[in-house]
Amino acid sequence: xxxxxxxxxxxxxxxxxxxxxxxxxxxxxxxFIILFCIxxxxxxxxxxxxxxxxxxxxxxxxxxxxxxxxxxxxxARITAPLMLRHQEAIPFIEFTQSIHADFFNDSLKVxxxxxxxxxxxxxxxSKVFLRDSVVVFNIKGDTLYCQELYWDRNAIGHEFYxxxxxxxxxxxxxxxxxxxxxPQDFTSWHITNGKGFVRVSSGEFPE
Numbered sequence: 752x753x754x755x756x757x758x759x760x761x762x763x764x765x766x767x768x769x770x771x772x773x774x775x776x777x778x779x780x781x782x783f784i785i786l787f788c789i790x791x792x793x794x795x796x797x798x799x800x801x802x803x804x805x806x807x808x809x810x811x812x813x814x815x816x817x818x819x820x821x822x823x824x825x826x827a828r829i830t831a832p833l834m835l836r837h838q839e840a841i842p843f844i845e846f847t848q849s850i851h852a853d854f855f856n857d858s859l860k861v862x863x864x865x866x867x868x869x870x871x872x873x874x875x876x877s878k879v880f881l882r883d884s885v886v887v888f889n890i891k892g893d894t895l896y897c898q899e900l901y902w903d904r905n906a907i908g909h910e911f912y913x914x915x916x917x918x919x920x921x922x923x924x925x926x927x928x929x930x931x932x933x934p935q936d937f938t939s940w941h942i943t944n945g946k947g948f949v950r951v952s953s954g955e956f957p958e
Contacts, residue, residue: 808838819904826935828853831870846870850881852902854935863889863937865902877904887911889937893921897931910935917942924948 812834819827833848852865868883879902888894897917903910912932919926919940928942 810836810838812836821904824857825855825859827855842874844872844874846872854937856936861890863887863935867900878902887933887937891921891938893919893937895919895931895933895937895940902935908934911937911940914943919947 813832815829815831815834817829818825819829829846829850829852831846831848831850833846835845835847837843837845847869849866849868850870853861854863854865856862865881865885865887867881867885869881871880872878873880881900881902882898885897885900886894887900895911895917896919897913897915899915900911900913903912906912909932911934912930914930917928917931919928919931919942924947926942926945926947928945930943931940933940
């Protein structure tokens with residue numbers, strides 16, 4: 752009777768071992784299926800987003816850097832975290848998460864800079880509409896603040912203009928106005944209905 756009991760125990764041990772291996776294999780298979788489904792879901796979301804973008808005629812680009820040229824000269828560089836190109840009857844480009852521009856002189860040195868939270872570029876007109884916390888400053892330390900501004904590449908010598916309120920700060924002045932036009936290098940400007948004051952140090956007051 753003892754040998755039979757021993758045989759039964761050995762059979763039971765082998766059976767348990769086989770079951771453990773089967774459970775392990777099934778567990779690995781189930782885990783693989785779960786991971787595959789998760790991956791498929793993520794891919795489906797990406798494909799759905801891409802399909803939706805193509806369906807609406809919008810091309811999406813992230814971390815863009817664009818060089819603008821006039822003739823053979825590089826005049827500006829635009830950088831932005833997100834760019835949306837709308838393929839409509841009149842195509843246009845949107846920068847919805849801020850935009851930064853560096854403007855170069857003939858020696859490719861930066862002479863002025865621009866920042867805004869939003870921009871819309873109408874390709875057929877070579878015109879950029881900027882809004883929300885628009886700031887332009889030059890190498891002299893003059894700074895323009897406004898909420899709306901146009902950058903028109905075709906308006907040579909008057910590339911920047913707006914009919915909305917503006918403020919200009921220089922090292923010695925603060926000037927407010929109802930509108931402005933200025934060249935791209937922002938070395939000079941014309942303000943509509945300008946008003947402001949001059950900063951004078953205490954040592955410059957007459958006695």
